[in-house]
Amino acid sequence: MCGILAITSTKLTLTEPLIKKMLSSISHRGRDYQGFVHISQHNVWIGHARHSIIDLSPRAHQPMTNEDNTLFLSFNGEIYNFKSLKEDLLKHGHIFKSSTDAEVIIHGYEQWGVAVLQKLNGMFSFILYNSEKNEFFCARDRIGIKPFYYSVLPDTFMIASEIKPFLQLHSYNINYTSLCEYLTYRYVPSPNTIYNNIFKLPPAHYLIFNHRQIQIEPYWDVPINDSNCHNDLTNHIENLIIQSVQAHLISDVPVGIFLSGGIDSSTIALMTKKLGYKPTAFTIGFNNWALSEDKPATQTAKALGIDIKTKLLDPESLQNVYESAYFYDEPIADISIVPTFEISRWASQYVRTVLSGDGGDELFAGYTWHQKLINNRYIIRWKKNGIVNFYAQSM
Numbered sequence: 001m002c003g004i005l006a007i008t009s010t011k012l013t014l015t016e017p018l019i020k021k022m023l024s025s026i027s028h029r030g031r032d033y034q035g036f037v038h039i040s041q042h043n044v045w046i047g048h049a050r051h052s053i054i055d056l057s058p059r060a061h062q063p064m065t066n067e068d069n070t071l072f073l074s075f076n077g078e079i080y081n082f083k084s085l086k087e088d089l090l091k092h093g094h095i096f097k098s099s100t101d102a103e104v105i106i107h108g109y110e111q112w113g114v115a116v117l118q119k120l121n122g123m124f125s126f127i128l129y130n131s132e133k134n135e136f137f138c139a140r141d142r143i144g145i146k147p148f149y150y151s152v153l154p155d156t157f158m159i160a161s162e163i164k165p166f167l168q169l170h171s172y173n174i175n176y177t178s179l180c181e182y183l184t185y186r187y188v189p190s191p192n193t194i195y196n197n198i199f200k201l202p203p204a205h206y207l208i209f210n211h212r213q214i215q216i217e218p219y220w221d222v223p224i225n226d227s228n229c230h231n232d233l234t235n236h237i238e239n240l241i242i243q244s245v246q247a248h249l250i251s252d253v254p255v256g257i258f259l260s261g262g263i264d265s266s267t268i269a270l271m272t273k274k275l276g277y278k279p280t281a282f283t284i285g286f287n288n289w290a291l292s293e294d295k296p297a298t299q300t301a302k303a304l305g306i307d308i309k310t311k312l313l314d315p316e317s318l319q320n321v322y323e324s325a326y327f328y329d330e331p332i333a334d335i336s337i338v339p340t341f342e343i344s345r346w347a348s349q350y351v352r353t354v355l356s357g358d359g360g361d362e363l364f365a366g367y368t369w370h371q372k373l374i375n376n377r378y379i380i381r382w383k384k385n386g387i388v389n390f391y392a393q394s395m
Contacts, residue, residue, distance in 0.1 A: 001076065002030045002049055002050055002051050002062075002075070002076040002077075002161070003023070003027070003029035003049030003076065003160075003161045003162070004047075004048060004075065004076050004125060004127050005019075005026065005045075005046065005047035005048065005127075005161070005165055006045065006046045006127045006129065006159040007019070007156070007158045007159075008042060008044040008156070008157050009155055009156040009157075010043070010212075011156070012156055012169075019036050019038075020036075021168050022165035022168045022169070023036060023047040023048075023049060023165070025162070025164035025165050025167075025168060026162050027049050028049075028327070029051065029076075030051035030052075031051070032050045032052045032056075033048075033050040033052075034047070034050070035050075036048070036063065039131050042131065044129060044131075046063045046072050047074065048061075048062035048063050048074040050062060052252075052352075053352060053353055054078070054082075054099070054100050054101050054251060054252050055098050056252055057098070057099075059098040059099075059100075060098040060100035062075060062102065064098075064102060064103060065106075066107070066110060070130065070131050071110070071131075072128070073102060073103075073105055073129075075125075075126040076125050076126065076146050076161055077122055077124030077126070077145070077146045078101060078122050078123060078124070078248075078250075079101040079102070079120055079122040080101075080121045080248070081120070081121040081247070085108060085119060085120075086103075086104050089108065094110065094111065102126075105124075105126055105128065106128070109128055114137065117139055117206060117219045117220075121247070122141060123141045123145035123146050124140070124141045124146055125140045125141065125147060125148040125161065126138060126139060134210065135208065135210040136157070136208065136209040136210070137206065137207075137208055138206065138207040138209075139201075139205070139207070140204070140206075141203065141204070142203060142204045142220050143203055143359070144190070144202070144203030147200070148161070148201040149162065149166070149193065149199065149200055149201075150199055150201060150207065151166050151172075151197055151199070152209075153170065156169075156170075162329050163195065164329065166195075166198055172196055172197055172198055173195065174195065174196070175193065175195055175196045178192045178193060178195075179194065182194065182330075182331050186334070187330070187331075187332045187333070188330055188331070190202045193329075194330045194331060201216070202216075202218075204221065205219065241267060241268075242274060245268055245271040246271075246275055249272070249275065249277055249355075253351070253352045253353065254279070254351050255279055255351065255354065256279050256350065256351035256354040257269055257280075257306075257354055257355045257356070258283070258343060259281040259282065259300060259301060259306075259308065260293040260296070260297055261293055261294075261296025261298075261299065261300050262293070262357060263357075263360070264357025264366070265356060266300045266357075267357070267360070268355050268356070269281065269301070269304055269306060270304060272306075273305070273306070278305075278306065278307070279306065279355070280307050280308070280309060280350060280351060281301050281306050281308040281309070282309050282311075282350075283301075283343075284312075284313060284342060284343045285311070285312045285313070287312050287314050294312065297310075298310065311342070311343070313342060318338060320341050320342060321337065321338060323341075324337055324338075324341040
């Protein structure tokens with residue numbers, strides 16, 4: 001997890017203390033290094049809070065530039081196929097100064113332009129600024145794993161990983177349409193946020209900002225091909241999962257796992273074993289609850305020969321709701337907020353990154369409300385609002 005930041009203005013006086021204050025508000029996203037650059041001719045500031053995973057050296061610090069210092073990158077995430085992309089770009093004559101995955105975005109953009117997005121396999125949000133064009137090229141990964149917020153005000157354009165830096169500069173009013181959406185769906189769907197004039201870049205979209213003009217376009221959608229069903233679906237899915245886990249284990253620091261004992265996280269744990277990797281597992285339990293997840297998680301870890309650390313929560317742990325609200329920025333009614341926040345903070349004392357089963361239930365219809373849809377083989381064809389509305393009514 002890293003923090004990205006950029007701001008430009010044709011009227012406001014942007015000072016170094018202000019930029020440091022804005023970057024400090026997201027410093028928890030990356031405490032290994034915080035840096036920024038100022039492109040004075042266009043009054044552009046770009047900042048980065050780094051959480052080091054691949055290439056821990058100063059060569060990989062961001063904002064990162066190309067050879068002639070015309071492109072500036074602030075990147076959050078991981079590019080899993082960066083090694084093969086780097087090999088391809090080296091053949092085209094590009095010169096790399098680091099071993100980090102982030103650098104392939106810079107040279108990939110030089111080589112392929114916006115089409116670089118079709119080549120990236122990963123989770124990401126990034127800011128790429130072209131000083132020659134005075135143009136921002138930004139993007140968010142296909143599923144929207146990594147956050148990306150932006151604001152367009154008269155004469156000022158801002159981007160950040162969280163909302164907090166925006167509030168250092170300007171006062172924003174509540175968006176009451178977003179408030180109604182939250183009360184309906186339990187979160188605020190993109191592109192809106194709970195504030196007026198602050199927006200989320202939707203998943204699988206890119207953004208170009210040039211000379212006060214903003215362009216937002218999709219670069220990917222879920223492919224639909226009903227006739228192309230794999231003959232051996234079980235083995236095919238298993239192979240895809242193990243390939244994904246293998247890619248996620250590429251790291252210069254130890255990788256842990258969150259383990260609940262459920263099918264999703266247990267599957268990931270099993271794949272690490274098949275790959276010969278021995279992670280430390282972390283699980284959260286609850287005192288005096290017969291269905292506490294630490295029990296099946298411990299059984300799973302024992303069966304797989306994985307070291308597991310367990311932490312039990314009690315009613316006092318609910319107090320972290322107030323603390324977590326600061327980090328979430330927007331209201332979200334997720335019953336897992338307390339244990340997720342607690343296990344993440346606790347695990348960070350031992351490892352720098354973890355694998356989890358988040359997303360498994362969404363992909364494989366694992367929630368109870370999915371059962372009402374399970375017989376509809378065309379669920380993926382539903383309009384997004386149709387699925388969201390069905391979810392809201394079912395809850």
